[in-house]
Each structure stands twice: as structure tokens, then as C-alpha cells.
Amino acid sequence: MATRKASYWRKMVLIYLIVIMAVIFALFPIYWMIRSSLTPNKxxxxxxxxxxxxQLTLxxxxxxxxxxxxxxxxxNSLYVxxxxxxxxxxxxxxxxYSLTRLRFRFRPLVSRSIILSYLLPAAVLFIPMHVLISRLGFIDTKNALLIVYPTFTIPYCCYMLISYFRTIPASIEEAALIDGCSYLQVxxxxxxxxxxxxxxxxxTFSFTLAWKEFLYxxxxxxxxxEQTVTIGIASFRFSDQYIWGLLMSSSVIASIPTMFLYLLSQKFMIGGLTAGSVKS
Structure with missing residues (x-):
């Protein structure tokens, strides 16, 4: 019995040490960013x-x-x-929803094409995108990003939602269709x-992808x-000179919307999961 307890506590100590090290590894860059933003230059x-x-300073x-x-x-970033x-x-x-529930020709091909389009890197597409945006007359406007960003956020969203919609029982929809609902009402x-x-x-992930995008x-x-926050942060670097105070303080401010959105979506997720689809 004593041997089992000792073995159990050794495992627990090892697990907690690994978790603590992982948390420190993940949070230390955030701490250093905040710390640097509050540290005087000297x-x-x-x-x-x-x-x-x-010493701290604002x-x-x-x-x-x-x-x-x-x-x-x-x-500009918030707008885009x-x-x-x-x-x-x-x-x-x-x-x-269409790819999950409706039956039509080339449905598997369309589904695979969405995944493949998400896998294409921006470094391959930015020259064709620049040509397209120039011909459309949107070059050097933030509205150009509204045309380009959905090309990688929509495939990602579709990939995630297709998997999620497949977990919803089709019998719920079939019952609603029998009762006279259209597909849009369902x-x-x-x-x-x-x-x-x-x-x-x-x-949340779609907003994060658009918020942190730099190349386009x-x-x-x-x-x-017309430029976004990622370009604004990069503007505090001149050749090989880094203005660390402005770089770190701007990074802290730029992190706030995504952090707030993650906290908000976490609460929303908990509420949605507890509510479910069961009638009380």
C-alpha cells in the first residue's frame, strides 16, 4: 500500500511539474511583452x-x-x-450546411476543393491577388483586404463547420421537414x-486569422x-533599429481584441453547450 501511494505521488508530482513548465513556457512571452511595455528605456x-x-512607466x-x-x-484592422x-x-x-445535407453532382469535388484552397500558402497567391485587386481598382485600400481575406477564412470556416454539422443527427431535420419547414427554416x-x-x-478563429494577417x-x-495593425507594429522598426517600447506597447494593445473575443466566445460556448437542443 505504501509503495502504491509513493508511486502515485511521484506520478502526480511529475505531471504537475510538466504542466507548470508548459504554462510558464506559454505565458512567459506574454509576461515579457507586458513587462517590456512598462519598462523605461534606460x-x-x-x-x-x-x-x-x-521601475515601471506608462x-x-x-x-x-x-x-x-x-x-x-x-x-482599420477592427473594420477589416x-x-x-x-x-x-x-x-x-x-x-x-449545403455540403453536409444536400445531395448534388460534384459535391465531394467541391468539398475537397475547399480544403485544398485553404492549404495554398499566401506566399504563392499574393502576386496573382495583387494583379486581381489592381484590375478591380481596389489597390491601396482596406476594402481590398475584404476581397482577399475571405479566400482563406471561408475555406477554414467551411472545413470546421462541415465536421460540426455532421455530428448533428439528421433525424431532427427530417422531423422538421415533415412538419413543413423549408431547408432555410431548418x-x-x-x-x-x-x-x-x-x-x-x-x-473567433476567423477574426484571429484576419486580425494577424501581415503579407497581404x-x-x-x-x-x-489604409494599413492594418500588423503593419503599424512593424513600422516601429527602422532598418536594424527596434523601438522596443513602442513595439511592445503596441503589441499589448493589439492583443486585446483577440483576447476579449476568446473570453467572450468561451462563455458563449459554455452557454450553448448547457442549453443544448433538449426540451425542458
Missing amino acids: IMYEVNPAIIPR NHYKELFTETTFMRYFK ATLTTLISIVISVLAS LRKIILPIAAPGIAVVM ALVLTTSPS
């Missing part, structure tokens, strides 16, 4: 910086908000990411409430008034 550039700075945030145009980049997410969700919900009144947790997750924003927009 301390930040020391040869051996301390883990906990001996001067980097003050400079960021008063002496730079960072908030304009922030607003929000509209991209809405467009992606509407199209992907309709497409995923989707709106039955499928969407049940699939709300999955849609919340997909919305760099290639398709050149005016500071």
Missing part, C-alpha cells in the same frame, strides 16, 4: 535585464497614443477583421441554435491611412 537596454523591473503607451498614428491602424468574419460566417454556414430555427458553440469557435496587408496597402 532599464530596458541594460545588458542583463531583470525579470521584474525595478510613457511608452502615452507616446503610442499621442505621438503616433497607431490607433488608425487599429481601427469584423467585416471579414461576418462575410465568412454567412457564406461558410450556408456552404457547409437551418435558422434548428441547426444554428444547436451549432452555436461551433460557430462561436469558427468566428503589406502588399496590397501602402498608405498609412
Whole structure:
């Protein structure tokens, strides 16, 4: 008995050590970003910086908000990411439901094509995209990103939602169809409430993909008034000189929308899972 207890506690200690190390590994970059954003320059550039700075300051945030145009980049990203997410969700919900429940020719081909289009890297497509956007007359506008971003967010959303819709029993829809509902009514009144947790997750990832995108924003927009937050953060680097205070403080501000959305979607997911589709 004593040997079993000792073995059990050794396993638990080992598990907790691994978990603690993993948490530190994951959270330390976030801590260092926040720490650097609050550290004065004279301390930040020391040869051996301390883990906990001996002095804190808000001067980097003050400079960021008063002496730079960072908030304009922030607003542009918020505009692009929000509209991209809405467009992606509407199209992907309709497409995923159709591919899951409706029967038509070339349905497997369309489904595979969606997955393959998501696998194509942006580095391969940004030149054709630049040519297309130039011919459409949207070059150097943030609306150009609204055309390009759905090309990788919609395939991702469809891939995730197709898997989620397949887990919903078809018998629920068949009963509604027998009662006289159309496919759109079934989707709106039955499928969407049940699939709300999955849609919340997909919305969160779609927003994150659009928010953090860099390459297309760099290639398709050149005016500071049209560029997004990722370009704004990169603008605080001049040749081989890094303005770490502004880089870290802008990174903290840029992290807030996605962090807030993850927390919000987590609560929504819990509510959707507990509500379910069972009548009380």
C-alpha cells in the first residue's frame, strides 16, 4: 500500500511539474511583452535585464497614443477583421450546411476543393491577388483586404463547420421537414441554435486569422491611412533599429481584441453547450 501511494505521488508530482513548465513556457512571452511595455528605456537596454523591473512607466503607451498614428491602424484592422468574419460566417454556414445535407453532382469535388484552397500558402497567391485587386481598382485600400481575406477564412470556416454539422443527427431535420419547414427554416430555427458553440469557435478563429494577417496587408496597402495593425507594429522598426517600447506597447494593445473575443466566445460556448437542443 505504501509503495502504491509513493508511486502515485511521484506520478502526480511529475505531471504537475510538466504542466507548470508548459504554462510558464506559454505565458512567459506574454509576461515579457507586458513587462517590456512598462519598462523605461534606460532599464530596458541594460545588458542583463531583470525579470521584474525595478521601475515601471506608462510613457511608452502615452507616446503610442499621442505621438503616433497607431490607433488608425487599429481601427482599420477592427473594420477589416469584423467585416471579414461576418462575410465568412454567412457564406461558410450556408456552404457547409449545403455540403453536409444536400445531395448534388460534384459535391465531394467541391468539398475537397475547399480544403485544398485553404492549404495554398499566401506566399504563392499574393502576386496573382495583387494583379486581381489592381484590375478591380481596389489597390491601396482596406476594402481590398475584404476581397482577399475571405479566400482563406471561408475555406477554414467551411472545413470546421462541415465536421460540426455532421455530428448533428439528421433525424431532427427530417422531423422538421415533415412538419413543413423549408431547408432555410431548418437551418435558422434548428441547426444554428444547436451549432452555436461551433460557430462561436469558427468566428473567433476567423477574426484571429484576419486580425494577424501581415503579407497581404503589406502588399496590397501602402498608405498609412489604409494599413492594418500588423503593419503599424512593424513600422516601429527602422532598418536594424527596434523601438522596443513602442513595439511592445503596441503589441499589448493589439492583443486585446483577440483576447476579449476568446473570453467572450468561451462563455458563449459554455452557454450553448448547457442549453443544448433538449426540451425542458
